[in-house]
Amino acid sequence: MADFEYAPAPETVPVEIAPRNGLFIGGQFVAPKSSKYRPTSNPATETVLAEVAEANAKDVDLAVASARKALKPWAKLKASERAKLLFRVARRIQERARELAVLETLDCGKPIKESRDDDVPLAAHHFFHHAGWCDKLAYAFPGAKIEPVGVCGQVIPWNFPLLMAAWKIAPALACGNTVVLKPAETTPLTALRLAEIFQECELPAGVVNIVTGGPEAGKALVAHKSLDKVAFTGSTEVGKAIATTVAGTGRKLTLELGGKSPHIIFADAAIDQAVEGVVSGIWFNQGEVCCAGSRLFVEERILDTFISRLKARMQTLRVGDPMDKNTDVGAINSKEQLDRIQHYIRLGTAEGATPYEYAGTLPSKGYFCRPCLFTDVQPSHTIAREEIFGPVLSVMSFRTPDEAVARANNTNYGLSAGVWTEKGAKALEMAARLKAGVVWLNTFNRFDPSAPFGGFRESGFGREGGRQGLRAYLKVDGR
Amino acid sequence: MRRKATPAPPSIIKTYKLFIGGAFPRSESGRSLPVKHVSGRVLAHVSHASRKDLRDAVESALAVQRKWASATAYNRGQVLYRLAEMIQAREAECISLLCATGEVSRADARKEVALSIDRCVAWAGWADKIETVLGGKQPVAGPYVVYSTPEAIGVVVAIAPEKSPLLGLLTVMLPALAVGNAVVLCAGGRNPFIAATIGEALATSDFPAGVVNVLTGRVGELIPVLASHRDIHACIAAGVSAADARALELGAAENMKRVTILDRNMDLADNAALHSPFLAERLVEIKTVWHPSAI
Numbered sequence: 001m002a003d004f005e006y007a008p009a010p011e012t013v014p015v016e017i018a019p020r021n022g023l024f025i026g027g028q029f030v031a032p033k034s035s036k037y038r039p040t041s042n043p044a045t046e047t048v049l050a051e052v053a054e055a056n057a058k059d060v061d062l063a064v065a066s067a068r069k070a071l072k073p074w075a076k077l078k079a080s081e082r083a084k085l086l087f088r089v090a091r092r093i094q095e096r097a098r099e100l101a102v103l104e105t106l107d108c109g110k111p112i113k114e115s116r117d118d119d120v121p122l123a124a125h126h127f128f129h130h131a132g133w134c135d136k137l138a139y140a141f142p143g144a145k146i147e148p149v150g151v152c153g154q155v156i157p158w159n160f161p162l163l164m165a166a167w168k169i170a171p172a173l174a175c176g177n178t179v180v181l182k183p184a185e186t187t188p189l190t191a192l193r194l195a196e197i198f199q200e201c202e203l204p205a206g207v208v209n210i211v212t213g214g215p216e217a218g219k220a221l222v223a224h225k226s227l228d229k230v231a232f233t234g235s236t237e238v239g240k241a242i243a244t245t246v247a248g249t250g251r252k253l254t255l256e257l258g259g260k261s262p263h264i265i266f267a268d269a270a271i272d273q274a275v276e277g278v279v280s281g282i283w284f285n286q287g288e289v290c291c292a293g294s295r296l297f298v299e300e301r302i303l304d305t306f307i308s309r310l311k312a313r314m315q316t317l318r319v320g321d322p323m324d325k326n327t328d329v330g331a332i333n334s335k336e337q338l339d340r341i342q343h344y345i346r347l348g349t350a351e352g353a354t355p356y357e358y359a360g361t362l363p364s365k366g367y368f369c370r371p372c373l374f375t376d377v378q379p380s381h382t383i384a385r386e387e388i389f390g391p392v393l394s395v396m397s398f399r400t401p402d403e404a405v406a407r408a409n410n411t412n413y414g415l416s417a418g419v420w421t422e423k424g425a426k427a428l429e430m431a432a433r434l435k436a437g438v439v440w441l442n443t444f445n446r447f448d449p450s451a452p453f454g455g456f457r458e459s460g461f462g463r464e465g466g467r468q469g470l471r472a473y474l475k476v477d478g479r
Numbered sequence: 480m481r482r483k484a485t486p487a488p489p490s491i492i493k494t495y496k497l498f499i500g501g502a503f504p505r506s507e508s509g510r511s512l513p514v515k516h517v518s519g520r521v522l523a524h525v526s527h528a529s530r531k532d533l534r535d536a537v538e539s540a541l542a543v544q545r546k547w548a549s550a551t552a553y554n555r556g557q558v559l560y561r562l563a564e565m566i567q568a569r570e571a572e573c574i575s576l577l578c579a580t581g582e583v584s585r586a587d588a589r590k591e592v593a594l595s596i597d598r599c600v601a602w603a604g605w606a607d608k609i610e611t612v613l614g615g616k617q618p619v620a621g622p623y624v625v626y627s628t629p630e631a632i633g634v635v636v637a638i639a640p641e642k643s644p645l646l647g648l649l650t651v652m653l654p655a656l657a658v659g660n661a662v663v664l665c666a667g668g669r670n671p672f673i674a675a676t677i678g679e680a681l682a683t684s685d686f687p688a689g690v691v692n693v694l695t696g697r698v699g700e701l702i703p704v705l706a707s708h709r710d711i712h713a714c715i716a717a718g719v720s721a722a723d724a725r726a727l728e729l730g731a732a733e734n735m736k737r738v739t740i741l742d743r744n745m746d747l748a749d750n751a752a753l754h755s756p757f758l759a760e761r762l763v764e765i766k767t768v769w770h771p772s773a774i
Contacts, residue, residue: 438767
C-alpha cells in the first residue's frame with residue numbers, strides 16, 4: 001500500500017496568555033495571599049505557558065467569603081434575569097470559541113479537533129441549556145419545595161478543563177447557588193479565561209470565584225466549614241477522601257469518579273462501525289476519560305477478526321502535535337500521568353498479557369504515549385481492574401450474553417458501558433442489565449447537557465445534566 | 480398522650496422472631512430483648528439481631544432483588560396494595576400493638592393506622608408511575624434516541640424511626656420497594672411489636688421471600704456493620720442520632736453506598752413530602768441510554 005504522508009495542518013490562531021495570572025475572587029483578578037505562583041506548561045512541548053497563582057487556605061477563605069456574600073442577592077435576582085446572564089455567557093463562549101479551543105489544547109495536550117469540536121461547543125451548550133432552567137425549576141420538581149443549596153465548592157480534573165468547569169458552574173448558578181471552583185493544577189488557563197467572560201457578561205461579583213492551585217487549595221476548599229455543598233470530579237481515591245471529610249457535616253455532596261467501563265461487541269454487530277466505536281471509546285482524548293471503554297469484551301467467534309481490524313485501524317491513528325488539525329491522539333497531560341500509564345503498560349506485560357502498540361513515530365519532545373491494546377488479558381489482571389486513564393485497552397472475550405453481562409458488571413465501578421449489536425431487543429435488554437449510569441448502544445462517548453451523566457457504585461453519585469442533574473444543586477423538600 | 484391505664488397483659492409472653500428470607504429465625508446470637516410496658520412490666524421479648532443476622536438478611540435480599548426489580552411495575556404495585564389491604568384487615572390488632580406499651584392513646588394509634596394505610600396505597604400507586612415522572616426522553620442535539628430511566632439501586636437498608644412504629648417503618652420501606660429495591664428493615668425503639676409482627680403479614684402477602692427482611696433489636700449496634708457492608712447499596716434512615724448519621728456517611732465514603740438521612744423532627748404525617756417521587760429519587764440510580772437514530 002502506498003504510504004500517504006499528511007502535510008502538517010497547524011491551527012494558527014494566536015492566543016495571548018498573560019505571563020502571570022491571579023486568582024478570581026469577588027469579580028476581580030487578585031494576587032494570592034500565598035504570594036506563590038506555579039508554572040503551567042504545554043505537555044506537547046514541555047514549554048512553560050504562564051505562571052498561575054497558587055492559592056493557600058487564606059485565599060480559599062477569601063473566595064468562600066466572597067461567594068457567601070454574593071449568595072443572597074444572586075438567589076434573589078429575578079430568575080429570568082439570572083437566565084439572561086447565563087445565556088450571555090453561552091454566547092460569549094461561542095464567540096470566543098477559537099481562542100478557548102487553542103488555549104485548551106495548549107494547556108491540556110488534547111487534539112485541537114477535539115477541543116474545537118467537542119469541549120468548547122459542549123461548554124457553551126451547557127451554559128445555554130442551564131440558562132433556560134433558571135426560571136423553570138419549580139416545573140422540574142412539581143409539588144416539592146425547592147431552594148438553592150447555597151455556596152458550592154467545586155473541584156475539577158484536567159482532562160476536560162473548560163467543559164468540566166461548565167458542567168459544574170452552569171447548573172449551580174442556574175439553581176441560584178454561588179461557586180468557588182478549583183481547576184486542576186496542570187490546566188488552569190481556560191477556567192481563568194472563563195472568568196474573563198464572566199466579567200465581560202457582568203455576572204455579579206462573587207457569584208463565581210476561581211482559585212487555582214494544587215492539593216493544598218483543593219483540600220482547604222473541600223473541608224471549608226462555610227460551604228453548603230461539595231462537588232468533585234476526579235479519581236475514586238480522592239473522591240473517597242472527600243466523602244470522608246464531608247461525612248457528618250450535613251453538607252451536600254456529589255462525586256463523579258473513575259471507571260473501568262466495559263465495551264461489548266456481539267458477533268451480530270456492524271463490525272466496521274463497532275471498530276470506530278472502540279477507537280473513540282479508548283483513544284478519544286488519549287484515553288484520559290473517566291468513562292473510557294477500557295475493557296473490551298468481544299464475542300468469541302469474531303474475536304480474531306475484530307482484533308485484527310482494530311489493530312489495523314490503530315495503526316492509521318495520527319499521534320502527535322495536538323495543534324495539528326489532523327491529529328487524533330495528542331499529548332498526555334503531564335509527566336506524572338505519562339509515568340503512571342507506562343507503569344500500567346509494563347505491569348500488563350509482566351502479568352502475562354500480550355501488548356500491541358501503535359508503531360508510528362512520536363514527537364521527540366512532550367509527553368506522548370503510544371496507543372496500546374492488550375490481548376490474553378485475564379479479569380484478575382491489574383490492567384483489567386484498575387483505571388489507567390490513558391490510551392490502553394484490555395481485550396477479553398465472552399460466549400453468551402449472560403457471560404458478557406456478568407463479566408462487564410464484575411467491577412466496583414459503574415460509570416459507562418457500550419454495546420454493539422444489530423438486534424434491538426438484545427441491545428435494550430443489555431442496557432437494562434449493565435450496571436452503569438450511561439449506556440451507549442451502537443455508539444460511544446456521546447455527551448449532551450440534556451442527558452444526565454454520572455455513575456453507579458464506586459463511580460460516584462449524583463448526575464450532571466438534564467432535569468435529573470438539577471437535583472445536585474437544589475434542596476428538594478429540605479434534602 | 481400517655482395512657483395511664485395498664486392494658487390486660489397478653490395471655491402468653493412470647494419471644495418474637497426475626498424475618499429473613501421469608502422465614503422466621505431467632506437471632507443466631509440467641510439474644511433477645513425485653514419489651515416493657517411503661518409501668519415496667521415485661522410484655523414480651525423480641526429477637527436482638529446480630530451482625531450475622533444482618534449479613535444473612537442482606538444475602539437474602541441480594542438473591543431476590545433482580546427478580547423483584549424485573550417484575551412488572553403493575554405487579555409490584557399490586558403487591559404493595561395488598562399490604563394496604565392486609566393492614567386494613569388487621570387494623571384492630573395494629574391499634575392494640577401500638578398501644579401495648581402504654582405510651583400511645585387509642586385515638587392516636589387509630590390515626591397512625593389510617594395514615595399508614597394511606598401511605599401504602601400512595602406508594603402502591605407510584606410503582607408504575609415513578610419512571611414516567613423521574614425519567615424521560617432527552618432532547619439531545621444529535622441523531623440519537625436518548626432516555627433516562629430510574630433503576631433500583633439494589634439492597635436498601637431502611638432504618639425505621641422510633642416514633643410511630645408502623646407509619647415510621649412504612650415511610651422508610653415503601654419508596655425503596657416501589658422502585659424495585661430489596662429491603663432490610665431495621666427497627667428498634669420502645670415498641671417493636673409492629674416490626675416484630677409485620678413479617679407475619681409480609682409472609683402471607685405476595686412479596687417474594689427475601690424482598691423484605693426485618694431485624695429487631697438495637698439499631699445503633701448494627702450501624703457500623705451495615706455502613707461498611709459492600710452489598711448494601713443504599714441506606715435510608717429516620718430518627719438516627721447525629722453520631723450514627725456520621726458513622727453511616729463515613730462507611731459510605733469507602734463503598735459509595737447512597738445514604739439518605741431523614742430529619743429527626745420530620746412530621747410523619749406530611750404526605751406532600753413523604754409521598755413524593757422525589758423521595759424515591761434518592762433510592763434509584765438514573766441510567767441514561769443512547770442509541771443512534773438513522774436509516
